[in-house]
């Protein structure tokens with residue numbers, strides 16, 4: 001069985017009847033609790049399609065910059081969570097143990113490089129932008145995309161609140177600081193004779209992730225029965241997945257689903273000795289405000305977890321995978 005798709009057109013354009021909204025909310029919570037991962041279409045009234053295309057074009061031109069330029073923009077701390085991560089630096093894992101993660105990095109490390117972008121108006125953590133003449137228009141495009149994805153995320157959280165029987169603005173106060181992380185991912189061509197791992201199996205840490213992928217394929221999630229299911233690229237969709245903080249906040253009602261990326265399977269006529277295609281994706285990891293206290297949402301049973309501060313939890317999880 002494949003992944004389901006939710007259409008947000010009428011909801012986002014304010015053309016939805018109360019009954020349709022209830023039905024949409026019901027399928028949203030149903031998919032979030034059974035799968036934790038689904039396609040979304042109909043988002044273009046908030047995030048225009050040509051902007052998404054432009055972000056993908058910049059994904060290519062950013063990673064085409066000279067290695068020395070990218071290295072100058074290097075990621076230096078998980079607390080800041082900004083900058084360039086060269087291949088071999090981040091090792092996502094299901095483990096939280098640094099030694100175990102180091103072992104996985106050495107045995108079949110990820111074949112990817114990424115660039116992390118935060119909220120550009122954060123007074124404490126500056127972005128690691130390339131100079132304007134190195135990549136004209138990059139900063140402006142990424143800032144616009146960051147802001148519009150935040151708007152989209154707030155609408156998604158309002159749908160989530162409705163679906164949990166809460167006031168539509170339930171999540172706003174703890175999630176209105178745009179503490180999100182926009183990540184460009186580049187998976188370079190790889191040999192099939194080596195490791196098939198592109199991105200190790202992991203869950204995301206935040207509330208929801210909005211993920212756009214190119215047409216290459218290779219993203220997989222674990223379905224409700226534990227098997228790997230392909231997240232086949234579909235035109236004009238992105239995927240939403242639930243992250244650990246939202247699973248914890250919802251007392252495990254919503255599911256933070258394990259996912260990974262592997263090399264695409266060999267197609268008829270393809271030469272196994274040739275390098276695979278490049279893969280590119282764009283992830284928008286949504287996070288509560290860093291000082292927000294995450295404790296069981298009312299009405300979801302006896303709390304299983306201690307309250308935590310979102311920012312501390314997130315930085316510790318990231319640091320285990322990056323080491324700084």
Ligand SMILES: O=C(O)CCC(=O)C(=O)O
Pocket residue numbers: 183185199204211213219259261280281283
């Ligand atoms: O590249 C992808 O499709 C997935 C990226 C991802 O899961 C991540 O960076 O956490």
Ligand SMILES: [Fe+2]
Pocket residue numbers: 202203204259
């Ligand atoms: Fe992920």
